[in-house]
Amino acid sequence: MFKLKLPAEADRLALVRSVVQRALENVGCSKEKSQNIVIAINEACMNIIIHAYKDGEEGEFELELSRTDSGLCFRLTDQAPPIELESVKSRDLDDIRPGGLGIHFIKEIMDEFIIGHLEGNKGNYMEMLIKLD
Incomplete structure (x- = not known):
């Protein structure tokens, strides 16, 4: 349906949200479900920006x-x-502090969440699957 390649910069997330929202509208996804999916994708992209590319x-x-x-x-x-794949997990919801809930939101919203390393350890991937009614 589409492929976007962007710099890992937070100011690119508005474009990601807009493109994902439009794609979901085109497949007839409900407004509420679309909003939730956009949140999950935004969180996943933010995790790459913050955690994959450090310093x-x-x-x-x-x-x-x-x-x-x-x-x-x-x-x-x-x-x-x-x-480290084992480090990608939701934190305890009783641990009240800003941030750190992205994986929790993704797992709650999406039907499947898979992470791994690209072939030859040349990067990482996240796959998020959502069923449509």
């Missing part, structure tokens, strides 16, 4: 949206050093 390191990420038999697949990739 101001410049980099890019790619967002690809494709149709599946039952819905949509959002795939994010970066070329950052491989992350």
